[in-house]
Amino acid sequence: PTPCPFARLRSRLMIRPLLLAACLLTFLHAAEPTLVEKDGSAILSNGIVTAIIRKSTATIQSLRFRDTEFIRQKNGGAYYSMEGGKNFRVLAGCSFHVHHRTPDTIDIAMTQKWSTQPQAVDIEIHYVIRTGVSGLHTYAILRHPAKYPAARFGEWRMVWKLPSDLLDTICVDRLRFRKMPSAADFARAKPTDILEIVKLTTGPWAGKYDCKYDYNADYHITPFWGHADSRSGLGAWMAFGSHEWFNDGPTKQDLTAADRIIHVHFGMNHYHSELTSIAAGEEWSKTYGPFLLYLNHSPAGPAANVQDANRQARAEAAAWPYAWMPPSTDYPPGSLRGTAKGYFQISDTAKPSLNSANAWIGLSQPTPGGNWQFESKNYQYWSRVAADGSYTIPHVRPGSYTLSAFADGAYGEFEKKQIEIKPGTTTDLSAITWTIPRNRGKLLWEIGIPNRRADEFRHGDDYFQGYLWKNFGKEFSNPLEYHIGRSSPAKDWNYAQSSYPTPSGTTTPWKWRVHFDLEQAPTSDATLTIAIASADRARILLFMNDESKSFHTLNPKVSGGNALLREGIHAKYSYYQIPVPHRSLHPGKNTLTLLQTRTHSPAFHVMYDALSLEVPTTPP
Numbered sequence: 328p329t330p331c332p333f334a335r336l337r338s339r340l341m342i343r344p345l346l347l348a349a350c351l352l353t354f355l356h357a358a359e360p361t362l363v364e365k366d367g368s369a370i371l372s373n374g375i376v377t378a379i380i381r382k383s384t385a386t387i388q389s390l391r392f393r394d395t396e397f398i399r400q401k402n403g404g405a406y407y408s409m410e411g412g413k414n415f416r417v418l419a420g421c422s423f424h425v426h427h428r429t430p431d432t433i434d435i436a437m438t439q440k441w442s443t444q445p446q447a448v449d450i451e452i453h454y455v456i457r458t459g460v461s462g463l464h465t466y467a468i469l470r471h472p473a474k475y476p477a478a479r480f481g482e483w484r485m486v487w488k489l490p491s492d493l494l495d496t497i498c499v500d501r502l503r504f505r506k507m508p509s510a511a512d513f514a515r516a517k518p519t520d521i522l523e524i525v526k527l528t529t530g531p532w533a534g535k536y537d538c539k540y541d542y543n544a545d546y547h548i549t550p551f552w553g554h555a556d557s558r559s560g561l562g563a564w565m566a567f568g569s570h571e572w573f574n575d576g577p578t579k580q581d582l583t584a585a586d587r588i589i590h591v592h593f594g595m596n597h598y599h600s601e602l603t604s605i606a607a608g609e610e611w612s613k614t615y616g617p618f619l620l621y622l623n624h625s626p627a628g629p630a631a632n633v634q635d636a637n638r639q640a641r642a643e644a645a646a647w648p649y650a651w652m653p654p655s656t657d658y659p660p661g662s663l664r665g666t667a668k669g670y671f672q673i674s675d676t677a678k679p680s681l682n683s684a685n686a687w688i689g690l691s692q693p694t695p696g697g698n699w700q701f702e703s704k705n706y707q708y709w710s711r712v713a714a715d716g717s718y719t720i721p722h723v724r725p726g727s728y729t730l731s732a733f734a735d736g737a738y739g740e741f742e743k744k745q746i747e748i749k750p751g752t753t754t755d756l757s758a759i760t761w762t763i764p765r766n767r768g769k770l771l772w773e774i775g776i777p778n779r780r781a782d783e784f785r786h787g788d789d790y791f792q793g794y795l796w797k798n799f800g801k802e803f804s805n806p807l808e809y810h811i812g813r814s815s816p817a818k819d820w821n822y823a824q825s826s827y828p829t830p831s832g833t834t835t836p837w838k839w840r841v842h843f844d845l846e847q848a849p850t851s852d853a854t855l856t857i858a859i860a861s862a863d864r865a866r867i868l869l870f871m872n873d874e875s876k877s878f879h880t881l882n883p884k885v886s887g888g889n890a891l892l893r894e895g896i897h898a899k900y901s902y903y904q905i906p907v908p909h910r911s912l913h914p915g916k917n918t919l920t921l922l923q924t925r926t927h928s929p930a931f932h933v934m935y936d937a938l939s940l941e942v943p944t945t946p947p
Contacts, residue, residue, distance in 0.1 A: 435455075577687045648722055854940070
């Protein structure tokens with residue numbers, strides 16, 4: 328065999344005494360998993376992968392597959408962390424124990440008890456090695472005993488740092504599947520006025536920007552992400568069998584893979600979310616995972632690696648909840664979980680073809696008056712509605728839930744409270760019809776598709792570019808002119824309305840006009856519906872046929888997340904039904920004007936999900 332490359336590593340974590348043992352375990356190809364404890368570390372191996380984990384910090388110091396190291400020791404290796412700045416927390420001083428051991432599974436745990444950290448929660452990290460699995464399962468449990476004071480925390484994540492130039496292709500989704508700049512290219516890149524964005528100066532990406540936000544994705548529709556290599560055929564991935572522990576429901580998006588890194592954000596996010604808050608005296612815990620750090624190899628290259636990672640993610644989902652997890656209140660087995668099923672239909676007289684196929688339907692436990700898209704304290708369970716309207720929501724922990732549903736083509740959402748889920752039983756919710764109210768008159772026009780995203784508009788397929796907003800002045804006029812019946816949403820309506828950049832380098836408010844025809848003037852007010860995919864400190868003045876006087880000022884009540892600068896296609900959703908004075912409308916040509924007035928920063932913006940106008944009809 329080739330010399331063990333571990334002998335060349337220089338780790339500040341003093342793992343050199345463990346290298347020989349780790350290499351020997353890799354070459355044994357043992358059918359059963361093994362655990363060796365030595366010099367403050369735990370070595371897990373199953374003959375396919377070998378991991379060295381520092382007990383005191385719960386950090387993966389080494390992860391080897393096919394005689395290749397998949398951990399970059401510099402700056403921490405692979406680890407869990409919480410928040411940032413003065414509240415940044417990583418684990419130290421952990422206690423260690425073997426949580427569960429069978430001939431096929433070894434589950435080790437490291438726990439950091441709360442003492443003086445800003446977040447009054449205990450953190451318990453698990454790593455699991457299993458027979459025949461080409462990777463390492465991991466999960467975390469946060470605990471807040473009743474004796475602890477109130478606790479609040481935001482970002483909560485796992486980070487996996489990869490060796491430089493080990494894997495040359497990033498794989499997130501069909502839009503982000505491409506060769507990455509080399510480590511040398513990144514080292515020579517120029518900083519910008521946004522800390523996370525660099526401008527590359529060498530290599531095939533020279534002249535382009537790169538940023539970790541280039542690769543944000545919606546977690547529920549992206550069950551795995553990672554990197555592969557076109558030379559060696561190796562790949563490294565995070566693969567998820569469930570999303571029940573993530574905050575903010577199926578529209579949650581956040582960081583995935585990036586330059587020599589793979590990460591996942593469990594709690595809070597970069598696109599507007601609430602802190603997780605636990606009251607003093609409250610007993611609380613939540614399990615995040617398990618999920619799989621998966622390693623694979625395919626001589627056919629990255630596309631084959633992606634297919635294999637997808638297969639593995641499907642296998643993880645099919646095995647959920649995992650039978651190898653020891654039953655506990657933290658992770659109930661399948662027999663102690665419940666299922667909800669039923670039929671869900673949508674009725675909309677203005678859109679007869681609208682149906683519930685592929686709608687999201689789910690169970691959550693938001694705080695009173697709250698909504699699932701800002702919920703992080705509890706678990707959420709979401710499924711897709713089938714073409715015939717049937718749905719099944721499996722593996723639900725027992726409890727009382729709110730049933731929510733939303734679908735492409737419909738504004739808002741359906742909600743039904745007090746859904747009781749009992750262990751080991753199926754709750755039949757029978758047939759539910761969501762009737763869209765149409766008492767405001769004829770649907771005269773609609774721009775976009777109500778889907779909580781701005782992806783059908785211009786830049787909807789390449790929004791993940793740094794400084795894209797600087798080009799808006801070259802791509803669009805001010806005012807932007809949009810003609811109902813003639814203009815194309817994909818070409819003529821931008822995905823974001825922000826300030827308008829001028830050739831002199833200044834910015835000015837950006838006026839958008841919607842031109843439409845009306846057969847006759849209504850005798851009562853019309854209704855303008857504006858659904859917003861993202862807003863950040865925006866203020867929108869609305870005018871109808873008279874730009875000297877606005878008939879409404881829209882200050883979106885759901886605002887934040889900085890989705891434009893963070894290169895997203897949405898943040899958090901809201902929608903508004905705004906009366907349009909009937910006296911402002913007249914037969915023939917009409918113009919609706921939307922003016923985004925806040926120009927202090929390009930971050931101030933609105934991303935429209937969809938807009939529509941309903942006009943009362945005059946009886947003959």
